[in-house]
Amino acid sequence: MAYVAVKGGERAIDAAHAWLATVRRGDPAVTEIDTAQIREQLGRAVDRVMAEGSLYDPDLAALAIKQAQGDLIEAAFLLRAYRTTLPRLAHSLPLDTAAMAIHRRISAVFKDLPGGQVLGPTYDYTHRLLDFALQDAAPITAAPAEGAAATEPMQRVNDFLRDEGLIEPDGADTGTPGDLTREPLRFPAGRDVRLQALARGDEGFLLAMGYSTQRGYGGSHPFAGEIRMGTVSVIIEPAELGFPIDIGDLVLTECQMVNQFKGSKTVPPQFTRGYGLTFGHGERKAMAMALVDRAMRAEELGEDVTAPAQNVEFVVYHSDNIEGTGFVEHLKLPHYVDFQSELETIRRMRAEAQHAEAGA
């Protein structure tokens, strides 16, 4: 039986929402948080909400975080709902992440690579000790900026291996990519649609899936070939102009995983790759995405599909936390009629069983 709508409870709902607003505000003696403060000082949360809400707008993400009391899935939900109110005016030309203005760029496979290892604003190498000094307003310390800035775009790590033919090339352009916000999912899903699903997928889910591949469930021996984070300009070609224009910058994180591959009947042994790209500074997400992207290519590369992360349908159907939260949380809505019918069925079955037993 389907879900049956119920009426009533308006007064209770209004009162519940009024209390929610009070709880959201917290102790009135404490200064109210400003959305600009969230945008500037809780940047990683803003980035995650933009990625999983699949909408790049730091101001809206900050507002959503405030409204959702820091519940990031609820905040992503708010962004997804907001995006449905806006018309899509254009799509961008494919981003050129090779031309990224680098804030961070590291490689775990080559130590001395052209452009060098640039750490950027990272939590790596911190001791993970609580810094009690942050409890008090601290004077602003300026980050050192005395380094000689690189003027050339940083070459990708893949390119060094590609010159020797030891790594698979980027695939050819396959025309207009699929869009799962416009067309229903169909399997087998192409890599374009899979990457779209991963880019808006839940970081926790992707982390667990990526981690499972490292622990032996569809392992593919990954190396972090390159991780880069920085700003990339977005170019669109409006129909009314007929030429491309630059509409601004996005902060993005990109991960190129390099994986062992022993070759197949048609392909010599070489490195294969998994790819991760996400809005904002989201290194964990980009890395996990790249691991799962590679795992989902098992069939294409002639590997056995045995593990959850290699199962495209399983991953793509369960990566979206808005869909997941909708279906899990709908269980708390009234199911009175459904349950009544189940109750009737169980009673009848028991009565029949007792009757049969008495008769035997």
Next chain:
Amino acid sequence: MAVLARASLADLTERLASSPALPDHVVLRGPEEGLVMVRGRIGGGGGGFNLGEMTVTRCTVRTRGGQVGHATIAGRNGACALLAARIDAALQDAGFHDILLAAVIAPLALRQEAARTQQAARAAATKVDFFTLQTMRA
């Protein structure tokens, strides 16, 4: 357009204060908020895929001289998009082109370039210098 797209409202009004008034205009469209689907490339250089959407604001104006100015800029800022479209229209007017280029575009480009250079210098300051034990290699 790249410079105007990256300028804040404060930037634009500040620069326009020191240039002659922009030509009168009628708004043909907007400013209206919408989305651009941002596309990435599979593997960084392969076929396209839809990464996610971003908010944009677009605006189109026509000046009394008949020039049509158009702006699409990242984010939600109608006032910025309107000014950018008016400047875009005025830049097509020979009487305004050089003045606006010198008074608005060039200084903003310079400021944006300085910000980029500072960011790049910050990144460069975090570049690792490895100490290799050269005696071990002999």
